[in-house]
Amino acid sequence: MASKPSIPKGTRDFSPAEVAKRNYIIQIIKTNFEKFGFQPIETPSFENSETLMGKYGEEGDRLIFKILNSGDYLAKANATHLEAKDSTKLTASISEKALRYDLTVPFARYVVQHQNEIEFPFKRYQVQPVWRADRPQKGRFREFFQCDADVVGSQSLWQEVELVQLYDSVFAALGLQGVTIKINNRKILSGIAEVIGASDKLIDFTVALDKLDKIGEDGVKKEMTEKGITADAISKVQPLFQFSGTFAEKIQQLSSLLADSAEGMKGVEELRFICDNVANLGLSAAILDLDVTLARGLNYYTGAIFEVAAPKTVAMGSIGGGGRYDDLTGIFGLKNMSGVGISFGLDRIYLVIEELSLFPQTVTATSAALFLNYGHKEALYAMQAIGKLRQAGIRVELYPDAAKLAKQFQHADKRGIPYAVLVGETEMEAGTYALKNLASGEQQNLSFDELLKVLQVK
Amino acid sequence: MASKPSIPKGTRDFSPAEVAKRNYIIQIIKTNFEKFGFQPIETPSFENSETLMGKYGEEGDRLIFKILNSGDYLAKANATHLEAKDSTKLTASISEKALRYDLTVPFARYVVQHQNEIEFPFKRYQVQPVWRADRPQKGRFREFFQCDADVVGSQSLWQEVELVQLYDSVFAALGLQGVTIKINNRKILSGIAEVIGASDKLIDFTVALDKLDKIGEDGVKKEMTEKGITADAISKVQPLFQFSGTFAEKIQQLSSLLADSAEGMKGVEELRFICDNVANLGLSAAILDLDVTLARGLNYYTGAIFEVAAPKTVAMGSIGGGGRYDDLTGIFGLKNMSGVGISFGLDRIYLVIEELSLFPQTVTATSAALFLNYGHKEALYAMQAIGKLRQAGIRVELYPDAAKLAKQFQHADKRGIPYAVLVGETEMEAGTYALKNLASGEQQNLSFDELLKVLQVK
Numbered sequence: 051m052a053s054k055p056s057i058p059k060g061t062r063d064f065s066p067a068e069v070a071k072r073n074y075i076i077q078i079i080k081t082n083f084e085k086f087g088f089q090p091i092e093t094p095s096f097e098n099s100e101t102l103m104g105k106y107g108e109e110g111d112r113l114i115f116k117i118l119n120s121g122d123y124l125a126k127a128n129a130t131h132l133e134a135k136d137s138t139k140l141t142a143s144i145s146e147k148a149l150r151y152d153l154t155v156p157f158a159r160y161v162v163q164h165q166n167e168i169e170f171p172f173k174r175y176q177v178q179p180v181w182r183a184d185r186p187q188k189g190r191f192r193e194f195f196q197c198d199a200d201v202v203g204s205q206s207l208w209q210e211v212e213l214v215q216l217y218d219s220v221f222a223a224l225g226l227q228g229v230t231i232k233i234n235n236r237k238i239l240s241g242i243a244e245v246i247g248a249s250d251k252l253i254d255f256t257v258a259l260d261k262l263d264k265i266g267e268d269g270v271k272k273e274m275t276e277k278g279i280t281a282d283a284i285s286k287v288q289p290l291f292q293f294s295g296t297f298a299e300k301i302q303q304l305s306s307l308l309a310d311s312a313e314g315m316k317g318v319e320e321l322r323f324i325c326d327n328v329a330n331l332g333l334s335a336a337i338l339d340l341d342v343t344l345a346r347g348l349n350y351y352t353g354a355i356f357e358v359a360a361p362k363t364v365a366m367g368s369i370g371g372g373g374r375y376d377d378l379t380g381i382f383g384l385k386n387m388s389g390v391g392i393s394f395g396l397d398r399i400y401l402v403i404e405e406l407s408l409f410p411q412t413v414t415a416t417s418a419a420l421f422l423n424y425g426h427k428e429a430l431y432a433m434q435a436i437g438k439l440r441q442a443g444i445r446v447e448l449y450p451d452a453a454k455l456a457k458q459f460q461h462a463d464k465r466g467i468p469y470a471v472l473v474g475e476t477e478m479e480a481g482t483y484a485l486k487n488l489a490s491g492e493q494q495n496l497s498f499d500e501l502l503k504v505l506q507v508k
Numbered sequence: 509m510a511s512k513p514s515i516p517k518g519t520r521d522f523s524p525a526e527v528a529k530r531n532y533i534i535q536i537i538k539t540n541f542e543k544f545g546f547q548p549i550e551t552p553s554f555e556n557s558e559t560l561m562g563k564y565g566e567e568g569d570r571l572i573f574k575i576l577n578s579g580d581y582l583a584k585a586n587a588t589h590l591e592a593k594d595s596t597k598l599t600a601s602i603s604e605k606a607l608r609y610d611l612t613v614p615f616a617r618y619v620v621q622h623q624n625e626i627e628f629p630f631k632r633y634q635v636q637p638v639w640r641a642d643r644p645q646k647g648r649f650r651e652f653f654q655c656d657a658d659v660v661g662s663q664s665l666w667q668e669v670e671l672v673q674l675y676d677s678v679f680a681a682l683g684l685q686g687v688t689i690k691i692n693n694r695k696i697l698s699g700i701a702e703v704i705g706a707s708d709k710l711i712d713f714t715v716a717l718d719k720l721d722k723i724g725e726d727g728v729k730k731e732m733t734e735k736g737i738t739a740d741a742i743s744k745v746q747p748l749f750q751f752s753g754t755f756a757e758k759i760q761q762l763s764s765l766l767a768d769s770a771e772g773m774k775g776v777e778e779l780r781f782i783c784d785n786v787a788n789l790g791l792s793a794a795i796l797d798l799d800v801t802l803a804r805g806l807n808y809y810t811g812a813i814f815e816v817a818a819p820k821t822v823a824m825g826s827i828g829g830g831g832r833y834d835d836l837t838g839i840f841g842l843k844n845m846s847g848v849g850i851s852f853g854l855d856r857i858y859l860v861i862e863e864l865s866l867f868p869q870t871v872t873a874t875s876a877a878l879f880l881n882y883g884h885k886e887a888l889y890a891m892q893a894i895g896k897l898r899q900a901g902i903r904v905e906l907y908p909d910a911a912k913l914a915k916q917f918q919h920a921d922k923r924g925i926p927y928a929v930l931v932g933e934t935e936m937e938a939g940t941y942a943l944k945n946l947a948s949g950e951q952q953n954l955s956f957d958e959l960l961k962v963l964q965v966k
Contacts, residue, residue, distance in 0.1 A: 055559055055617045055840045058605050061552035063618055065625070066632070069548040085898045087875045087905035090527040094519035094651055095553065095607075095637060096573075101513055115554075118574040118603050120641040124595040132590075137582040145576055147516050149553075159513045160521055167523070169922040171908060174524070179553060183578040193552055206908030208887065219898065331891055382513045417545045429666065433789055440543045440677065447545035450629060450664030464627040 060184070060192030067414045072195075072400060074413045076177055078223045079197050079394055083175040086216050088199045091174050093156040096147045103148070105155045105381060107349075113183045115192075116145040149181040153198045154391070155381075161202055162382035170203030189367075189397060200391025202378055207320060210354045210374070211327045213392045214338055217358060217370060220394065222335035225408045228361035229336040229369070234344035235321050236351050236373075238304060241314015242290075242342070245307065246283035253345060255279060259290060260343035267291045290342060297325045300340045320353060352376040356392055360402045369398045416445070418505045419469035419485070420462040423449040432473050435483065435498060444505050446471075462488055469505070518642070518650030525872045530653075530858060532871045534635055536681045537655050537852050541633040544674050546657045549632050551614040554605045561606070563613045563839060565807075571641045573650075574603040607639040611656045612849070613839075619660055620840035628661030647825075647855060658849030660836055665778060668812045668832070669785045671850045672796055675816060675828060678852065680793035683866045686819035687794040687827070692802035693779050694809050694831075696762060699772015700748075700800065703765065704741035711803060713737060717748060718801035725749045748800060755783045758798045778811060810834040814850055818860045827856045874903070876963045877927035877943070878920040881907040890931050893941065893956060902963050904929075920946055927963070 057063060064072065080090070096117055103111055119126070128143040150156050153176045161168060177197045184190055199216065201209045214231055221229045239256070243249035254277035258270050265273070270291070274284055289307050293300060301322050308314030321340065328338050336358075344355050353374035360366040371393055378389030403409055421432040432448055439446045447467075449458045462470050472484040472493075483501045486493040496504065515521060522530065538548070554575055561569055577584070586601040608614050611634045619626060635655045642648055657674065659667045672689055679687045697714070701707035712735035716728050723731070728749070732742055747765050751758060759780050766772030779798065786796050794816075802813050811832035818824040829851055836847030861867055879890040890906055897904045905925075907916045920928050930942040930951075941959045944951045954962065 055621050056556065057552050057559075057617075057621075058554060058556055061554065063552070063622065064550040065622070066547035066549060069550055073548075081901075085901065085903050087903060089524035089874060090531075091524060092522040092527050094515050094521070095639070096516060096519065096651075098514065098516055101515075112578070115578070116576040117607075118576045118599065120570070120573070122595045124593045124598065127593075135582045135585075137580045140582065141576065149575075159515075163513050163515075164521065164523070169919060173905075181553070193554075201908075204908045208881075208891075208906060208908045211891070212906075215895065327888060327891070330888060331895055416547060423666075430785060430788060433666075433669070433785070437673065437789055443539075443543065445543050445545060447631075448666060448670075450659075450662045450666045461627060 058192070060186030060190075062191060062193070066416070070414045071404070071409055072396065074409065075224065075396060075399055075403065076195070076197065079220055079396075080175070080177060082216060082220045082223060083199050085219070086173075086199070086212060088173045088175040091157075091160060091176055092178060093150070093153075093160055093176070095179070096149050097156060097159065099142065099146055099148045101159050102151055102155060106151055110151060114151050115149040115181045115183055116141055117147040117149065119144055119146055150178075151182060152180050153178060153196045153393075154200070154378075157198070157200060157202075158379045158389075159382055161387065162379050162384045165384060171201050171209075172203055173199070173201045175199040189401070191397065195396045197394040197396055198391055199393075200378075200389055202387055202389040204390075205376075205388045207323045208327075209390045210320075210324045211331070213356070213372065213390065214324065214328050214336075215331065215333070217356075217392060218333040218336040224399070224403060226361065226399075226402065226406070227335050228363070230359040231336050231338050232341040232344050232357045232359060233321065233324065233338060234341055234355045235317035236348070236353055236355060237313050237317030237320065238308070238342060239317075239345060239348065241308040241311035241317055242287065244311045244314065245286050246279060248279065248283065251277060251279050253348065256343045256345040262291065293342065297329070297338060297340050301325060304340075304342070317353075324354065346371055347373055347375075350375045354390065360398070361406075364402050364405055366398055366402055366405075369395045369402060371395075414466070416465050417447045417467050418444055419446050419471050420458070420465070420467045421446065421448045421471045421473065422455060422458045423452045424472075424474050425452045428473050428475070428478060431478050432471070435471075435473075435501070438498070439502060439505060442502060442506065444502070446505065459488070471501070516650070518644030518648075520649065520651070524874070528872045529862070529867055530854065532867065533682065533854060533857055533861065534653070534655065537678055537854075538633070538635060540674060540678045540681060541657050543677070544631075544657070544670060546631040546633040549615075549618060549634055550636060551608070551611075551618055551634070553637070554607050555614060555617065557600065557604055557606045559617050560609055560613060564609055568609060572609050573607040573639045573641055574599055575605040575607065576603055577605075608636075609640060610638050611636060611654045611851075612658070612836075615656070615658060615660075616837045616847075617840055619845065620837050620842045623842060629659050629667075630661055631657070631659045633657040647859070649855065653854045655852040655854055656849055657851075658836075658847055660845055660847040662848075663846045665781045666785075667848045668778075668782045669789070671814070671830065671848065672782065672786050672794075673789065673791070675814075675850060676791040676794040682857070682861060684819065684857075684860065684864070685793050686821070688817045689794050689796050690799040690802050690815045690817060691779065691782065691796060692799055692813045693775035694806070694811055694813060695771050695775030695778065696766070696800060697775075697803060697806065699762075699766040699769035699775055700745065702769045702772065703744050704737060706737065706741065709735060709737050711806065714801045714803040720749065751800065755787070755796060755798050759783060762798075762800070775811075782812065804829055805831055805833075808833045812848065818856070819864075822860050822863055824856055824860055824863075827853045827860060829853075872924075874923050875905045875925050876902055877904050877929050878916070878923070878925045879904065879906045879929045879931065880913060880916045881910045882930075882932050883910045886931050886933070886936060889936050890929070893929075893931075893959070896956070897960060897963060900960060900964065902960070904963065917946070929959070 123144045131140040243252045258273040305318050351373035355373040357368045358370035360369050372391050374390035376388045379387040423429050470486045482495045581602045589598040701710045716731040763776050809831035813831040815826045816828035818827050830849050832848035834846045837845040881887050928944045940953045
């Protein structure tokens with residue numbers, strides 16, 4: 051191979067420092083998932099194509115990575131599609147497996163497949179990569195991790211309350227203050243659709259309303275009119291243009307607006323339950339805010355809808371989202387299983403934590419000390435100490451060759467190792483260790499116990 | 509979808525208990541990798557096909573999972589191969605990416621691609637899944653994790669010494685006593701080939717010799733003769749039929765046998781260095797044994813060869829392996845980079861630990877307590893305590909509905925949750941919590957601080 055090797059576009063290599071930082075975030079997410087009673091499962095990277103296809107819409111089907119059948123796949127290829135060179139239709143006969151596109155469909159499949167072993171309500175979390183043949187761009191990758199927590203088999207709104215707390219708990223542990231957890235409810239949106247008398251215009255409506263801050267009331271109304279929403283409808287939802295105040299006040303306004311919509315009022319009640327209880331219990335890092343323009347997952351969410359916005363000081367899209375879907379497992383034949391869940395956007399959270407310098411310095415720490423190599427006899431002496439230090443859980447290394455000392459020091463420096471331990475003949479005879487702080491240049495002669503003590507706190 | 513959903517053959521779903529047990533092993537492996545100075549990297553699940561193809565032999569090429577190009581892949585398909593229905597040849601024109609087959613080739617690619625950012629010697633570890641289109645059978649899967657630690661850019665034999673210690677350290681931490689780390693050296697095998705005067709017969713020779721315990725000296729000699737090894741050659745290696753004693757004694761015997769082979773004697777010296785230093789430093793859970801029949805990776809290993817056997821009480825194949833390859837990165841154009849590494853077989857180690865009942869009971873522990881739900885007011889009171897317990901790092905849950913108590917108790921029981929916390933009106937008024945031990949039936953009335961104390965030790 052002549053040219054320098056590369057990796058497929060949209061994929062990434064992670065260096066040791068990057069892995070350490072990613073794991074720092076993942077570990078905090080997992081620890082909090084478990085504190086809230088969620089249990090981990092893992093599903094295969096690829097599923098049978100029939101499990102995935104048709105679950106994400108036509109666009110989704112296109113973005114699913116298909117795995118070519120092994121062996122003589124053309125022998126079983128559909129002759130008609132092959133002749134017609136119809137790639138889309140041919141796929142089913144030469145590929146029967148595909149890489150998972152998200153963690154929700156595999157979870158639904160898991161629940162149905164293992165329904166007899168599962169005790170419901172089942173709170174599961176899953177942190178695994180997913181793959182999408184999307185056009186790569188800044189912050190969008192073809193392989194990325196999803197971090198999902200879902201409860202299936204419970205319609206209790208305490209789940210929504212706890213999911214808000216779970217978001218808060220993770221962001222607090224990350225030291226990330228000022229996150230906004232935006233909440234809405236599908237039933238509120240249905241109520242608004244009833245009021246404006248056009249459910250097919252709902253998205254146009256929310257998209258326009260979302261621009262209120264930017265283009266003002268007149269601008270929004272103009273856009274709504276252009277989209278075919280009647281003046282009468284717009285006047286009916288006039289309160290939404292002055293929609294403000296506390297969460298409780300907003301609920302009050304919605305309650306008047308949607309008074310005639312049974313569905314809408316049900317949404318108001320649900321929001322009130324969540325809001326009241328979250329307020330009673332308190333949040334420590336995040337703010338819960340009602341956002342009626344929030345319409346993500348409109349096709350599948352049936353109750354609460356969540357979206358998390360990074361602190362305003364950071365220019366970043368949403369760093370999490372989720373909601374309730376009353377029929378999570380119906381696609382696989384198990385009816386009446388309500389699910390509610392949230393997801394953390396690892397890549398974006400990483401960028402936010404990086405931008406705000408919130409990664410603890412210790413996260414990327416490598417070994418605590420490098421033992422310099424003065425030759426075989428000294429190295430053996432060093433290795434005895436190294437063995438005992440490692441048994442005490444301390445990360446230490448021996449420079450593998452008796453190279454020039456300058457080279458060995460340079461290695462410690464480039465690796466970011468804070469200490470060098472020098473053990474030459476003098477130290478061996480005295481049974482000591484010369485510990486050199488590579489930042490200050492300070493050097494101390496220590497007994498093994500003293501050495502252990504210094505390195506233990508690193 | 510009418511039928512119950514399933515997953516592709518050779519793949520697995522992992523339940524919460526299985527994930528917990530796998531993570532227990534993985535965490536011990538990672539912790540020890542880091543204690544020995546290895547740093548984590550991660551590479552993409554799929555690589556460009558040209559990175560992988562041709563690196564694992566013809567059989568390997570066949571077992572690599574190929575990813576179908578997205579979009580209208582037939583438009584760019586090679587017309588000749590398509591017409592001829594030649595699946596093997598067509599693949600290159602309709603698939604340009606493939607799932608990684610192991611972690612070694614991606615690591616070599618990583619080293620070459622990032623050579624200017626890497627400080628050598630580079631000690632990296634990688635714990636990620638790999639995929640092989642092998643015929644699935646007991647203990648062999650199409651998706652499985654590899655746990656690899658490799659050093660690149662150092663020819664020092666201290667690396668081999670440390671890798672033996674690393675194996676020992678991991679097995680000691682797992683409580684797995686009696687593991688045998690078998691070691692051999694490619695140069696010893698070359699020496700033997702010289703002595704028998706037929707390097708093409710080397711594998712036949714080692715395979716036959718490996719049966720010494722089972723079929724006896726006569727049986728082995730018979731098999732060797734059948735394979736075309738001359739009587740003269742067999743008589744020259746006669747000492748190998750009485751090959752026994754301590755490691756040092758075995759080395760002595762090899763030293764006489766291979767006295768005329770410069771290559772063989774180099775192997776003897778390398779083995780001696782490793783053996784002497786490992787013996788000086790000591791092992792705590794494993795035994796290091798010289799096994800001249802060990803010939804794994806004969807095509808690429810150039811120095812030490814490792815294979816780890818489970819304790820004799822467990823019927824299990826090798827649970828780890830590795831070796832040194834003098835030209836790790838040459839396939840990608842970076843010459844003279846010696847690499848040495850070892851791998852842990854996660855699935856088999858799992859089975860061994862399970863069979864010997866070495867998983868700590870706490871590994872699969874779920875929440876410490878389930879708070880029963882007596883209705884909204886009581887649930888809110890419970891949630892206040894739950895929030896504080898979670899802040900203290902304790903895993904607790906609220907039963908989401910005010911269901912019949914029998915049902916709630918049953919849920920705790922089925923989930924293996926050891927305690928239920930009962931908070932009805934009485935407790936609310938008194939500001940206490942009734943903690944019920946579900947195994948003994950014992951119930952105590954506790955203040956919050958007392959509750960925290962009891963649950964903290966779980």
